[in-house]
Amino acid sequence: MSYTQTHKMKVREKIVGSAADAFRKKGIKEVSVPQIMKGAGLTHGGFYAHFANKDQLVAETCRKAIGETIALLKSVADHKEDDSKIQTVIDYYLSTTRRDKLEKSCILPTLSSEISRSSEEIRQTFTEEFTRFISFISGMVGNNDQKSMAIICVMVGSLLLARSVNNAELSQNILDASKLYSKALVFIKTSS
Structure with missing residues (x-):
C-alpha cells in the first residue's frame, strides 16, 4: 500500500473516531460534519x-463503535471462567463508568432511536453490527x-434510562436492578 493510501486510511480512521465520540455524546442529528x-x-x-455523505460516515461509525464495544467486552470477559463471563460483561456494561463516560461507552443506547429513522444504508450496517453483538x-x-437478545435489550434500555433520569439514586437503582435481572435471564430455561 502506498504512503498516500496509508495516509488517507489513517485520516479516514481519525474522522470515524471523532464521529464515534461525538455521536456517543450527542447523537447523529446534533453533530455536524x-x-x-x-x-x-x-x-x-x-x-x-x-x-460521499454523512450517511456513509454514520454507517461506518456504527460498524467501528459496535465493534469496539464487542472487543472491549470480550477483553473484560476473557479474564473470567466460562460461567462468569456473561455476569462480568453485564456488570461492566451496566456500570456507572459506562453510564457517565458517553464518549467511550456503547453507541447503542445513544443512537438506536435515531437509527430507526435513518437511511436504509445506515439501518443495514446497524443491523449487521447488532447481529454481531x-x-x-x-x-x-x-x-x-x-x-442474548433479551439480555442486550435490558442492558441497552437500562443504560439509556439510567442516563435519562435526573435523580442520581434512581439512576443507580436502574443499573442495579438491571444487573440483577439481566443475570437472572442467563439461568432461565427456554424451549429453543
Whole structure:
C-alpha cells in the first residue's frame, strides 16, 4: 500500500473516531460534519475526499463503535471462567463508568432511536453490527440468541434510562436492578 493510501486510511480512521465520540455524546442529528472534522483536527472541506455523505460516515461509525464495544467486552470477559463471563460483561456494561463516560461507552443506547429513522444504508450496517453483538453475547449464554437478545435489550434500555433520569439514586437503582435481572435471564430455561 502506498504512503498516500496509508495516509488517507489513517485520516479516514481519525474522522470515524471523532464521529464515534461525538455521536456517543450527542447523537447523529446534533453533530455536524464541521464539528466531526474539527474533532479529528481537520478542516471540514476535506470530508468529501473520504465520504460521499454523512450517511456513509454514520454507517461506518456504527460498524467501528459496535465493534469496539464487542472487543472491549470480550477483553473484560476473557479474564473470567466460562460461567462468569456473561455476569462480568453485564456488570461492566451496566456500570456507572459506562453510564457517565458517553464518549467511550456503547453507541447503542445513544443512537438506536435515531437509527430507526435513518437511511436504509445506515439501518443495514446497524443491523449487521447488532447481529454481531447478539452472536457475541449468545456465545456466553449457550448459543441462545433469544436469551442474548433479551439480555442486550435490558442492558441497552437500562443504560439509556439510567442516563435519562435526573435523580442520581434512581439512576443507580436502574443499573442495579438491571444487573440483577439481566443475570437472572442467563439461568432461565427456554424451549429453543
